Amino acid sequence: MTKHMLGPHVVGQRVVVRRVLRGETGPSGGPALTDLLGNCLAWGDGGCVVQPETGPAVTIALADIVSGKPVPPRPSPRHRVTPLDAQRRALALWPDLATEPLGDWTLRHSPTSTARRANSVLAVGPSGVDGDYHRVVDFYATRTGRPIAAVLPDSAEDALFRSHGWVLESHDADTLFQIASVAQAARVVSRLAPPAPPPPVTYDEAGDVVTVRLGDRASGVAAYGEDWVGFRSIEVAPAHRRQGLGVAVMAALLEWGAEQGASTAYLQVLGDNVAALGLYERLGFVTHHAYRYLTPA
Numbered sequence: 001m002t003k004h005m006l007g008p009h010v011v012g013q014r015v016v017v018r019r020v021l022r023g024e025t026g027p028s029g030g031p032a033l034t035d036l037l038g039n040c041l042a043w044g045d046g047g048c049v050v051q052p053e054t055g056p057a058v059t060i061a062l063a064d065i066v067s068g069k070p071v072p073p074r075p076s077p078r079h080r081v082t083p084l085d086a087q088r089r090a091l092a093l094w095p096d097l098a099t100e101p102l103g104d105w106t107l108r109h110s111p112t113s114t115a116r117r118a119n120s121v122l123a124v125g126p127s128g129v130d131g132d133y134h135r136v137v138d139f140y141a142t143r144t145g146r147p148i149a150a151v152l153p154d155s156a157e158d159a160l161f162r163s164h165g166w167v168l169e170s171h172d173a174d175t176l177f178q179i180a181s182v183a184q185a186a187r188v189v190s191r192l193a194p195p196a197p198p199p200p201v202t203y204d205e206a207g208d209v210v211t212v213r214l215g216d217r218a219s220g221v222a223a224y225g226e227d228w229v230g231f232r233s234i235e236v237a238p239a240h241r242r243q244g245l246g247v248a249v250m251a252a253l254l255e256w257g258a259e260q261g262a263s264t265a266y267l268q269v270l271g272d273n274v275a276a277l278g279l280y281e282r283l284g285f286v287t288h289h290a291y292r293y294l295t296p297a
Helices: 083-093 132-141 156-163 182-191 245-260 274-282
Strands: 014-025 031-044 047-052 058-061 065-070 098-102 105-109 149-151 166-168 175-181 201-206 209-214 218-225 228-236 264-270 286-296
Touching: 014 047, 031 058, 083 105, 083 175, 083 218, 083 228, 083 264, 083 286, 098 132, 105 132, 149 156, 156 166, 156 286, 175 182, 175 274, 182 245, 182 264, 201 245, 209 245, 218 245, 228 245, 245 274, 264 274
Parallel strands: 228 264
Antiparallel strands: 014 031, 014 065, 031 047, 047 058, 098 105, 149 286, 166 286, 175 264, 175 286, 201 209, 209 218, 218 228
């Protein structure tokens, strides 16, 4: 008797089905078998219908099913981007950023900002360059005087810098790089708008970067590039917090990003910022990866 984990309950789910190809012979001389991956559209009347990712739907006789099971949904394209690619997209948030490649690492320096993201080496994978560590130290010695490395937790790069005596740059939690669908986040944020109208929104655009301001009460920055829009520096004046102005800024930034044609939104937030994480989770943001900053002790 054929045993599998399939049945009417998998309709609407992603499944993998191993089936017999009637009339064909396999390498061992027995019946030929093949696997089909796709969404189960129907089950009944002696067969099931599976829609693969490409091509027409396939009807499989239940008697031909050898094995099968439900499988997790295929991650969206935005979730299949590597941490390195995601981080490189985020460079657009700093329009005056000077970068220098060091193999697959990126040396970053901003003459106008003291932010760690703009003044650290992006080392989220092997550099592929001999002497990479010493070149990082030399680069920042002539610029900031304090080298900082952004690395993935418990990675080979994390271990490399720690082997030279580097420690966590601060007592901050690891930073979470979060992404979401622009359309989904925009729909949710429209329902979270403050009950009273916010101050007039002004947009200060400079190429693919915009600064949104709600008078002198709240502001935020967004940058567009390669179908992604990123956000940073979302701030609300202390006297005007808990009035929904942060949500209003996010709504304006998302609207601007959608107008540029972005389908994916991203932001970076400390892992212990409970209030911000709560808001971003409601908007559909999920963590793509985490990273931390190291510096010489």
